[in-house]
Amino acid sequence: MKWILAAVATALFCVQIDYFAMNLALPRIAQEFGESPSDLQWVISVYMLALGAFMVPAGRMGDIFGRRRALLTGVALFGGASVACALAPSVSLLVAFRAVQGLGAALIFPVSVSVLTNAYDAAKAGRAIGLAYGIAGLGNAAGPLVGGLLTGTVGWRWIFWLNVPLALASFVLGARHITESFDETAPRRIDITGLALVTAGIALFTLAFDRAPDWGWLSVPTLGVFTGAVLALAVFVAVENRVRRPLIDLSLFRAGRFTILVVAGTVANVAYAVVIFLSTLELQQVRGLDPLAAGLVFLGPSTGAAIGGVMAGRLATGRSPVAVMGNTSVVAALCLAALAAGGPWWFHVAALSACGFSLGLVYAFTTVATQAVVRPERAGEAAGVTLTALVTAGGVGIAMAATIFEVLQREGMSPAAAIAVILGAVSALLLPAGAAVLLIKAPA
Secondary structure (H helix, E strand, C coil), X not given: CHHHHHXXXXXXXXXXXXXXXXXXXXXXXXXXXXXXXXXXXXHHXXXXXXXXXXXXXXXXXXXXXXXXXXXXXXXXXXXXXXXXXXXXXXXXXXXXXXXXXXXXXXXXXXXXXXXXXXXXXXXXXXXXXXXXXXXXXXXXXHHHHHHHHHHHCCCCHHHHHHHHHHHHHHHHHHHHHCCCCCCCCCCCCCCHHHHHHHHHHHHHHHHHHHHHHHHCCCCHHHHHHHHHHHHHHHHHHHHHCCCCCCCCCHHHHHCHHHHHHHXXXXXXXXXXXXXXXXXXXXXXXXXXXXXXXXXXXXHHHHHHHHHHHHHHHHHCCCCCHHHHHHHHHHHHHHHHHHHHHCCCHHHHHHHHHHHHHHHHHHHHHHHHHHHHCCCHHHHHHHHHHHHHHHHHHHHHHHHHHHHHHXXXXXXXXXXXXXXXXXXXXXXXHHHHHHHHHHHCCCCC
């Protein structure tokens, strides 16, 4: 069993360290190819589009066609695309290979959860998932430092080369130790119409919010893409309610505990994404730290998030998912309020680290808890839905926070004050979400 956990955790760690390292490399990539950093945003955006759009179908495809096969395919895609990115001779090819990386990551995230759910018994699965996400969280902590170090010494291409031995190790361990598992109740075919609709809908939704700050929130392109997303998802719901074997069993959303946990986790992940984005601005624009010093400060919240992931597995054993989720969300909201209040640098670092720990705990526990309230044969489907909500909403939160920050500054507010207002608003959203969870009586 330990080798299965090692294979899954290594795959997740590989994906996490790649993403967090790449953000720091964009200026150097732009310099090498003679592009502006804003033009290189598609190196990040196309990855997020592929990841967000494909996680729901990827999770269900693992259930139907084999979780071992799907995970190994995802690892192979991610590793192979990393080699192609490292060798990319142009921006266009780099963007294309990043899209393939996103598809590989979309398979890895939900399928890794369902692999662990079906490899371990119910009592140990939660701890295994939490531990895997805790190890993956170390990639969050190491990513900025590794990305800055490699980019500043041997070059940004080595960020991609670093993925290769990690992906290879995960593939070999998975191929040797993971046994195949399926949803035995489902036929070996997939709802192609549902697959196309949900992929298009989520991709358009992600694109709309990713590009809105540049296009304008009320511009024709933004409104057109957003309308297309709404229509595609509306048709998807109509189709899924009629087909015999839907891609997603919409009854998932009629299960009170599942919906509560996903909503609370989504709000918390938006909070985490916004905190990291705004803290980057505050540390450099308000407190005057250079990028290396700011990266060192981020070891606090990143390590806290990793520890929170490990603790999620332990807290999942013998406790009510609703109670733990509610209490942790309330604590996270209070930490956010403390961060918004400001103060000397040591207080800011302490509050930021506390936010990383508590919000990381909610994020990991959402994955653990949702697996506990669905049937094991539909583990990949549930994981895909949950992770899609978390990842997509996180991207939306960053886009909206960036726009609000700019608007507040145009109105004459200082950067420090604008950051405090946004963090206070996020705290105000998370606190009632956690309180509402605590008020719901649900069995453990």
